[in-house]
Amino acid sequence: MYLLVGTAKGLFRYRSSDRTAWEALGPVLGGDPIYTSAYDATRGTLMAAVNSEFYGPSIRRSKDWGETWDTGGSGLAYDADDAERVTRVWSIRPTADVIYAGVEASGLFRSFDGGDTWEEVRALRQHPTHEQWGPGYGGKCLHTIALDPHHPDWVYIACSAGGAYRTKDRGESWEPINAGIRADFMPEDQQYPEAGQCVHKLWVSPSQAGRIWLQNHGGVYRSDDGGDSWNEVGKSLPSDFGFSIVGDPHHPDRAYIIPLEGWPRWAPDNVLAVHRTDDSGKNWEPMHKGLPSPTYTGVLRDALTADSRDPLGIYFGTTSGSVYHSADGGSTWNAVARDLPRIYSVVVAEE
Amino acid sequence: MITVHLPIDLAGQFKMEAVLNTDAGDLRDLVAHLDRMRPGMAGWLVEADGRFRQHLSIFVSGRRLETRSPASGRLDDGADVWILRAVSGG
Numbered sequence: 001m002y003l004l005v006g007t008a009k010g011l012f013r014y015r016s017s018d019r020t021a022w023e024a025l026g027p028v029l030g031g032d033p034i035y036t037s038a039y040d041a042t043r044g045t046l047m048a049a050v051n052s053e054f055y056g057p058s059i060r061r062s063k064d065w066g067e068t069w070d071t072g073g074s075g076l077a078y079d080a081d082d083a084e085r086v087t088r089v090w091s092i093r094p095t096a097d098v099i100y101a102g103v104e105a106s107g108l109f110r111s112f113d114g115g116d117t118w119e120e121v122r123a124l125r126q127h128p129t130h131e132q133w134g135p136g137y138g139g140k141c142l143h144t145i146a147l148d149p150h151h152p153d154w155v156y157i158a159c160s161a162g163g164a165y166r167t168k169d170r171g172e173s174w175e176p177i178n179a180g181i182r183a184d185f186m187p188e189d190q191q192y193p194e195a196g197q198c199v200h201k202l203w204v205s206p207s208q209a210g211r212i213w214l215q216n217h218g219g220v221y222r223s224d225d226g227g228d229s230w231n232e233v234g235k236s237l238p239s240d241f242g243f244s245i246v247g248d249p250h251h252p253d254r255a256y257i258i259p260l261e262g263w264p265r266w267a268p269d270n271v272l273a274v275h276r277t278d279d280s281g282k283n284w285e286p287m288h289k290g291l292p293s294p295t296y297t298g299v300l301r302d303a304l305t306a307d308s309r310d311p312l313g314i315y316f317g318t319t320s321g322s323v324y325h326s327a328d329g330g331s332t333w334n335a336v337a338r339d340l341p342r343i344y345s346v347v348v349a350e351e
Numbered sequence: 352m353i354t355v356h357l358p359i360d361l362a363g364q365f366k367m368e369a370v371l372n373t374d375a376g377d378l379r380d381l382v383a384h385l386d387r388m389r390p391g392m393a394g395w396l397v398e399a400d401g402r403f404r405q406h407l408s409i410f411v412s413g414r415r416l417e418t419r420s421p422a423s424g425r426l427d428d429g430a431d432v433w434i435l436r437a438v439s440g441g
Contacts, residue, residue, distance in 0.1 A: 054406045054436045055395035074391050077399040
């Protein structure tokens with residue numbers, strides 16, 4: 001198993017055979033911001049979103065776990081006369097027959113040839129609600145792409161600040177799925193718009209059809225109908241603000257979040273903790289055994305993840321450059337790395 | 352014939368010499384030539400609108416082009432073109 005840590009200054013790799021001892025393989029793509037990475041198991045390819053300040057965004061590929069990289073494919077740009085430009089890649093989601101990529105300014109691309117060439121999924125930005133999308137603090141970005149194993153033609157995306165959308169026909173048409181999600185940065189009488197919410201992350205359960213967990217810019221939500229409606233489930237948390245959320249693929253009622261103060265976006269009372277619910281969001285238990293305290297750090301939207309094992313392995317990276325993991329569902333934590341650059345993403349790659 | 356100087360790191364990524372000669376008549380030809388040599392390189396240098404990327408500095412025969420200049424200006428025979436990483440970042 002590999003742990004891929006995308007940072008402001010390169011991609012850091014760790015390898016383990018037992019989820020206890022982690023071997024550091026060293027940084028690659030040094031100096032460039034790596035917003036996310038992905039392992040394409042179908043093609044045996046590691047992919048990295050390299051957002052060079054000099055040479056722009058690219059999705060580069062490695063066939064040897066990051067030792068060597070190509071220079072990426074072509075087509076990752078909007079048309080010359082488009083009012084928007086592609087400035088960064090935020091998300092990569094490989095599937096057996098297509099690879100999706102989410103970019104800034106918010107939009108979706110796909111590749112049918114393993115990343116050699118990319119084309120925009122135009123119907124998304126052509127949706128009438130596109131004009132309601134704006135930039136969040138981190139940019140106007142399509143940061144989440146989720147597949148639905150119960151509906152192979154369905155894809156979910158989330159963008160900040162644009163909200164969540166769903167297609168049931170592999171991208172030919174899209175519908176906003178934000179009913180009941182609050183936009184608390186809007187005037188009081190406009191806080192439940194059709195689109196424009198600052199959804200920070202969503203996670204689709206593979207074990208219960210229709211179940212989606214969502215961390216909003218203010219509010220933790222759960223849907224049991226594929227996003228048609230949402231229930232706010234984070235009222236008992238010390239803060240309902242956060243960036244990341246991940247579910248347990250084996251237990252649909254279980255999910256994990258890392259609450260942060262709305263400002264300055266570090267852990268409430270400076271106690272860095274992963275909060276777990278086992279009852280669909282009614283109750284949340286803070287888990288921080290083994291984590292440092294006090295801390296003055298945050299965890300960004302793609303920096304919390306899990307593996308596929310049971311008990312679940314959970315991993316997260318902080319804005320101050322530490323990586324922690326738990327091999328027992330969050331009960332105890334150990335450091336994988338410290339003093340890395342600012343961490344944007346943590347990705348598990350299982351062969 | 353013109354001479355092109357590429358950033359060392361860019362040349363390394365694309366596994367090519369950092370200094371090369373071409374007979375491009377303008378900057379558009381030059382970028383197209385580089386992209387033929389190493390497919391995809393054009394996107395690293397120039398955005399979809401045909402202008403050089405913001406954090407690249409382009410010098411043509413000693414004269415620095417304005418930031419985000421169009422990649423289209425004429426190149427005289429014997430011109431020296433330097434493509435440099437701008438002084439930016441942290």
